[in-house]
Amino acid sequence: MKTWFENIFVPYIYTYLEEGIFYYALFIIASYLLLAFISLRAVRKYVHSNTFTDYNSLLSSPITPGVSILAPAYNEAVTIAENIRSLLSIHYSNFEVIVINDGSTDDTLKIAIEEFEMEKIPYVVNYQIPTQAIRGVYRSRNKALYNLILIDKENGGKADALNAGLNVSEKNYVTCIDVDCVLEQDAILKLMKPFADQTETKVIATGGVIRIANSCIVKGGKLVSVHAPKNWVARFQALEYIRAFLLGRMAWSYLDGLILISGALGIFDKHLAIKAGGYSKTTVGEDMELVVRIRRYMRDQKVPHHVVFVPDPLCWTEGPETWGALQKQRNRWARGTIETLHKHKGMFFNPKYRKIGLLSYPYWFFFEWIAPIIEFVGIVATIILAILGLINWPFFILMCVFVYSFALCFSSLAIMVEELTYHAYHRKRDVLTLMLAGITEPFVFHPFVLYSALRGNIDIIRGKKSWDKIQRKGFEHFEKV
Amino acid sequence: MKAFIQFLGDNLLSSDLPTRIGSWLILFFLCTTFIFVFTTVYSRMKKSWLERKYGPVRQKIEELLTDFVFDEQRYIRHEEEYNKLLANLKKLSRHSNPKAKLVDTILSLNNSLKGETGDRLQELYVDLNIKKEAEYTLKHGEWYEKAYIIKELAQMNIKESLPLLMKYINHYKRILREEAQFAAVTLGGLSNLDFLMSIKTPLSEWQQTRILLELDRNFHNQLPSFYYLLKAKNHSVVIFGLKLISHFRQMGDIAYLEEAFLKGDDLIKENVIMCLVQLEDPEGRDFLRKVYPNCSAHARLKIIEALGYLGSEEDFVFLTQILKGDDYSFLMAASRALLKLGFQPRIKELQLPERNTSILIHAQHENLV
Numbered sequence: 035m036k037t038w039f040e041n042i043f044v045p046y047i048y049t050y051l052e053e054g055i056f057y058y059a060l061f062i063i064a065s066y067l068l069l070a071f072i073s074l075r076a077v078r079k080y081v082h083s084n085t086f087t088d089y090n091s092l093l094s095s096p097i098t099p100g101v102s103i104l105a106p107a108y109n110e111a112v113t114i115a116e117n118i119r120s121l122l123s124i125h126y127s128n129f130e131v132i133v134i135n136d137g138s139t140d141d142t143l144k145i146a147i148e149e150f151e152m153e154k155i156p157y158v159v160n161y162q163i164p165t166q167a168i169r170g171v172y173r174s175r176n177k178a179l180y181n182l183i184l185i186d187k188e189n190g191g192k193a194d195a196l197n198a199g200l201n202v203s204e205k206n207y208v209t210c211i212d213v214d215c216v217l218e219q220d221a222i223l224k225l226m227k228p229f230a231d232q233t234e235t236k237v238i239a240t241g242g243v244i245r246i247a248n249s250c251i252v253k254g255g256k257l258v259s260v261h262a263p264k265n266w267v268a269r270f271q272a273l274e275y276i277r278a279f280l281l282g283r284m285a286w287s288y289l290d291g292l293i294l295i296s297g298a299l300g301i302f303d304k305h306l307a308i309k310a311g312g313y314s315k316t317t318v319g320e321d322m323e324l325v326v327r328i329r330r331y332m333r334d335q336k337v338p339h340h341v342v343f344v345p346d347p348l349c350w351t352e353g354p355e356t357w358g359a360l361q362k363q364r365n366r367w368a369r370g371t372i373e374t375l376h377k378h379k380g381m382f383f384n385p386k387y388r389k390i391g392l393l394s395y396p397y398w399f400f401f402e403w404i405a406p407i408i409e410f411v412g413i414v415a416t417i418i419l420a421i422l423g424l425i426n427w428p429f430f431i432l433m434c435v436f437v438y439s440f441a442l443c444f445s446s447l448a449i450m451v452e453e454l455t456y457h458a459y460h461r462k463r464d465v466l467t468l469m470l471a472g473i474t475e476p477f478v479f480h481p482f483v484l485y486s487a488l489r490g491n492i493d494i495i496r497g498k499k500s501w502d503k504i505q506r507k508g509f510e511h512f513e514k515v
Numbered sequence: 516m517k518a519f520i521q522f523l524g525d526n527l528l529s530s531d532l533p534t535r536i537g538s539w540l541i542l543f544f545l546c547t548t549f550i551f552v553f554t555t556v557y558s559r560m561k562k563s564w565l566e567r568k569y570g571p572v573r574q575k576i577e578e579l580l581t582d583f584v585f586d587e588q589r590y591i592r593h594e595e596e597y598n599k600l601l602a603n604l605k606k607l608s609r610h611s612n613p614k615a616k617l618v619d620t621i622l623s624l625n626n627s628l629k630g631e632t633g634d635r636l637q638e639l640y641v642d643l644n645i646k647k648e649a650e651y652t653l654k655h656g657e658w659y660e661k662a663y664i665i666k667e668l669a670q671m672n673i674k675e676s677l678p679l680l681m682k683y684i685n686h687y688k689r690i691l692r693e694e695a696q697f698a699a700v701t702l703g704g705l706s707n708l709d710f711l712m713s714i715k716t717p718l719s720e721w722q723q724t725r726i727l728l729e730l731d732r733n734f735h736n737q738l739p740s741f742y743y744l745l746k747a748k749n750h751s752v753v754i755f756g757l758k759l760i761s762h763f764r765q766m767g768d769i770a771y772l773e774e775a776f777l778k779g780d781d782l783i784k785e786n787v788i789m790c791l792v793q794l795e796d797p798e799g800r801d802f803l804r805k806v807y808p809n810c811s812a813h814a815r816l817k818i819i820e821a822l823g824y825l826g827s828e829e830d831f832v833f834l835t836q837i838l839k840g841d842d843y844s845f846l847m848a849a850s851r852a853l854l855k856l857g858f859q860p861r862i863k864e865l866q867l868p869e870r871n872t873s874i875l876i877h878a879q880h881e882n883l884v
Contacts, residue, residue, distance in 0.1 A: 082690075085659070086666055086694060096762060097723075097758065155877075157877050160844070233751065234717060431522075433537065436544075439545050442545075443544040453558050453559065
């Protein structure tokens, strides 16, 4: 056995494994750096272009495009009234709010009806996308709330609720906003502008930057003051979100290879979303899956199109503050990614789908899905070799330092870009907090995220489909803290 | 630390390729990390330092300009006061930071205050050499600097800059050409609108919105007929022309609209229909009924919607026929149109399928509300 290890495994298999993992890491790092470089150029261009934009033109125009804001609600009795009020006060001139009560078992429907003087109306739903039965459609007796619609339906899950909203929507664009997010005042304006800018290339969806709102001060549904989270779990996420959005998504949008619009904030062309079949009920990553499906549909129709990413921080969301909640979230994200990749495997290196098939999909496959698995294999192999006394310690230490130094570089780059562009964190200590998070993240946060991703892979093999909703504390909690 | 540097140094020249690559990359990452952290700290400190140094200067500039605007008679009557103000402002705005504040404040005041005060601000803008610097930047600056200058010159109503700006109306950089096109309208006024016939790139909806609002705001009472835009080769200009005709309700020869409808795609047809609805021309209704059978489904839907505004009792039979169909969109459009025209549905007499009846009741409730 030992002879086999010494004579065969070590010189051949181990060496190739060791070098293979090194070169794989090199490829991932090179791709991150390339995306960061492209992102920086795109952000710079956007910041310069944005100086000229008077968003009030869109606000005061008689031809402002309409947006339907879809807000699925399940057992949200405690917060539903406040959430609806927050949505109704969005800074935009032509919108409707469609709240979809997805078969709640608490008083969500009753509270919404009473609070907003809703009455059931004779309404024939155009089931362009099949959904669970709609029990009733309500409008307010109060004329000032003419743009509020309440749908009561049988429980079918978030995707089903969104599809019911699509069926009822009367505007040309739809957005699904998580009710527990705080939007910047001009969020909808900024997300609608790319649609207004389109000429020959059709814009099919727009997305914006999500930031972590933990420890920020929110008053009356509006963000008043931005602070770095006090809680370490949220702190790591704040940095992670800055990196992902500013140094990643912007590049993909620039390359026209963006296949993910965050579920918390994104606007879609409604007619295209319906033609593509609406939100999928068979995946927990319905936001990513819809974008991929619409892109695929447009490619099949041979229509030039674009998904635009707006790098302004437009939406502030509460991140999980406990490891358990974070694990649920990342587990779901991993499952959603795998389900989407599996569903659209026909696009893999398929030249018919151009950049999506040749660039984006392979990237997600090799670097977002496979990466945690390869990392895990590397860790396991290292442990085994360490136990057997066969490990090349200098190379192992070098690899660790290599990966750690890259992590430091990338995090500091993200913080620098944030500082030079949006400058959301005014207090010096918030920036120092984020830097400290960058230093400690590879030892604490990253291994946990890796574990959650692996759990996601295992759960999907086991056939897990649940959403695993996270319990939110609410922004008032942070105000008190 | 020493051991680490030693370790790294040894590996930088290693014969093993992965080791060598890894070591050099470690060095690169650590150096760039240092640069990024330094830049972050430096940027933060610079902002604080600039704020401390120029905050009071910027406030002083604002006070001087506010004083100039609200006590302009003093400066008109006493030239020395005006010269003193110029000297003060030039002295205060030697650095780019307060200079930017000076320009922004002048622009902001100019936006809010029109008439003689606006003219005085314009004079100030020229006498402070800001106009000269702007024209220099227009010739030599980066694309975004040029675009900003175009916007600035348009806001300050510097009409003599118009020939310079017109060079950019077909520029390959979108922002630059959009600002130039907008400036062409703001500075050139109605006599300059012919540039729309010569633009080579599509006019986005955003740009259309801006120009429309500008025409509405500043030229509402003197608008020419926009029917000539229907002859443009640029598809987006034709659509824009239709939006202008519709928005300003310009009556004209309906034959032009009919021609645009017959030659255009669904988007043009939709905008022609919108025009006809806004113009409330009975000939428009006749035309739409005539072309209805030969149109695409989308255009036919829009015609049915339009009949709710343009139609009359003569269309009841036509619309009730559509109620017997099974396409939801058509059923809803026909129901709404009938109810807008004052049709009193006797549901039993119509003998519609149950779903169609429900849709009619749905539309009826909407109409009541």
